[in-house]
Amino acid sequence: MADLSESVCLNHPDTPAAARCATCGKPVCARCIVTRNGSNYCSETCADNAAKTVGRVNDVLENKKKVDAQGKRRTLIILVILLAAAAAGYYYYSQNKDDVKRFVKKTERKVKRNVKETKKSIEKSLPSSSTYKRDRENMIK
Template sequence: MTDTVCYRHPDRPAGVRCQRCDRPICPNCMNSAAVGFQCPECFNQGARSVPRTRTSLGGIQRGGSQQVVTYTILALNVLVFLAARFGNPQILNDLVMVPALAGSEPWRLLTSAFTHVQIFHIFSNLFMLWQLGPPLEQMLGRLRFTILYILSALGGSVAVWILSAPGGATLGASGAVLGLVGALLVISRARGLDVTWIIMYVAVTAFLSFAIPNVSWEGHLGGFVVGAAVAWIYLQLSNHNRRNRQRA
């Protein structure tokens, strides 16, 4: 115990001293540590020096729910769908992917991945996102999962821009979702897991893309290829970091 005053609050008596810097601190400045109490500065400095936990593929492990990005994407898709269906349907005209307009309105490359018209369309896409998103987000971490999803969506839109008719309109999260499928295929193969169901899903999707009119095979292909490529890069980075840690 000490009879001096707190170094941060001269008008308050100090009850203890910081275990790291030995400065007197009042009850308001006391932070519980492994041993005794620490002042705010020492406590914050110690928190910053704690190594950040990495996910299985090298992403940064965050606290709380590991599916926050997946659920946010799900919510955005539902909100846009409801706004267009029960609010102003014209908002879709400003969001869908139209190759002829993509050069002057580049936001369409991304916003189109959050637009749907038919209930079955949004249900099928969001169901797959709900199935694939959480495990991938947990493996990759929030940041890398977000990058994967956005790049997959952009990859699908760019493929539509290059390969489809200039005046056509494309919408839906299918390209981004196929990007998650491609990523899961690459990661699963690298880990020696059974990928039979993934290959079957890709085969069925490819068949339906050509068998059903008005289905964007271009968006599916672009999203799948980009998602697989991003996952491959993540694997290489993870392996590189693992080798560096082993040498250290």
């Protein structure tokens, strides 16, 4: 683009340009300049377009804020649900502790030769806190 001092007004070819339109970049003389919100434009149309663009940018920023807030709310809801599930799982475990103990003893009696491995497999089948942590992490991902 040519230097502004070498340009002439878009509407007045013998008048040197005083400013460039902030929207379309066309040079205009002091008489033709349309000033809006501290910016220079070649015409009302360009000034209006600039105002619309600013409005659109603000709309986009507003929508982004809303989406961010929604995402945070969703994460919170998921965490609450997971905590409730973990609590329910723990409650179930504590209510059935005696059954679980009986089951372990019975199993130990049955498999005396390999008590350690049996215990391990029972622990795996129970809802341990580490399982809940892993499930929670997987769900968030």
